[in-house]
Amino acid sequence: MTPPTTVAGSDGALLERARRHLWQAVGARDEYAAGRAVFTALDDGADLEDVLLDVIAPVQRKVGAEWAANRFTVAQEHAATAIHDRIIAALAHRTPEPPPAGAAGTSDAPGAPGPSGTVTVACVDGEWHALPARILAEVLRRRGFRVDFLGAQVPTPHLIAHLHQTAPAALALSSSLPTRLPNAHTAITAAQAIGVPVLAGGAAFGTDGRYARQLGADAWAPDARAAADVLARGLPQPRTGAVRQTLEDLPHLDDQEYTMVSRSKRQLVKNTLAGMEGRLPAMGAYTDRQRERTAEDIAHIVDFLATALYTDDPGLFTGFLRWTGDILQARGVPAQVLDPGLALLQEELKDFPRAVGFLTQGRTAIGGDTPAPEPRPDA
Known part of the structure; x- marks a missing residue:
C-alpha cells in the first residue's frame, strides 16, 4: 500500500x-x-x-x-x-452545507479567491475513472466550497455549454488516462475562452504536471489537498474571447503525424491484425474472443502512440508499453509478444518519422530486437 x-x-x-x-x-x-x-x-x-x-x-x-x-x-x-x-x-x-450562492461575503466571479464562488468538477470527455474527481469534490465541500460535480465522461460541448450557463469561479478537470489528453486540451482552451480558469489533475497529466503545463492549464495539483489549497488562493482569470489555437501550445503538430495516425486508427488495427495472422501461425487457432482481445490490444497501442505524438513525448508511449509488459508478465505472458505488432505498425507508418522513432524506442523498452524499416524515400 x-x-x-x-x-x-x-x-x-x-x-x-x-x-x-x-x-x-x-x-x-x-x-x-x-x-x-x-x-x-x-x-x-x-x-x-x-x-x-x-x-x-x-x-x-x-x-x-x-x-x-x-x-x-x-x-x-x-x-x-x-x-x-x-x-x-x-x-x-x-459535510457542512456551504453558503448559498449570492450570500454575504461570497462571490461567483471567475477566479474569485478562497471558498467563494462555485467550482465545477468534471472528468474529461472519454474518462470513466470518476473516483478521483469524486474525492476532490468532497474535499472541496469539506473546505467550504460550493461544488458542481458533473461526474465521469463529460462531452466537451456539453461541458462548455454548462460553464456558459453557470459561470463558475473555476473548472477542476480530472483525467486518469493519458489517451484523453487531446480531449483535455480542447476542454481547457474552450473553458478559458469563456473566461473560466482551469485546474488540471489526475494521473493523465503526469506525476509532475508536465502535460497540464504543456496544454496550457492555469494550474495543476498532484492531489486533492493541494488542489483545494490552489483553489483557495484563486486562479488567474483568462481573457474572455481569446481562443488559443492548438499549434500555439503544440507546434510539433504541424507535421500532421498525430492527425494521420488518429484518423487511420481503424485501418491500422485491421492491417496490423491481418499481418500478425500471417506471421504468427498460432493465431490461426484463436477463438473469436481471442481475436477480439488482440484487436483491442492493438487499438490501445495505436491510441497511446497517437497521444505520444500529440505531446511529442516518446516516454509516454514507452511507459505504457512497459506497464503493459508488466501486466502481461503477471499473467504468465512475456512482454515480447507485443513486438510483432509494433514491427508491423512501423511498416504501416514508415512515412512518419516521429511515429517510427517512437515505435523503435517502444520495441527497445520491451526487449524487441527487430530492426526498424527504412523510411520510404520521397516520391
Missing part, C-alpha cells in the same frame, strides 16, 4: 486501523463492513478529509495494484470501486 501522507488532525494509528479494516472489507466485497471501517474511524475522531485521502484513496490504489499483479479480477476491482463510491456518497452528508 502506498504510504499515507502524515496529516495533523487525525491519529496515525487510527487511520492505519481504518485502512486495514477497509482493505479486508473490500477484498471480501462486504459493503457493510467497509462502511463500518470508515464510519467507526470518523466516530473515533478522524477528520473526514483524512478519511477520504488517507484511508479510501490508498485502499483504492492498492486495489489497482492488485489487479495489475493479477491477484484481483476486473470484476473484483469494479466491486471495490463501487463500494468506495457508495461510501463517499454517504460521507457527503456529513
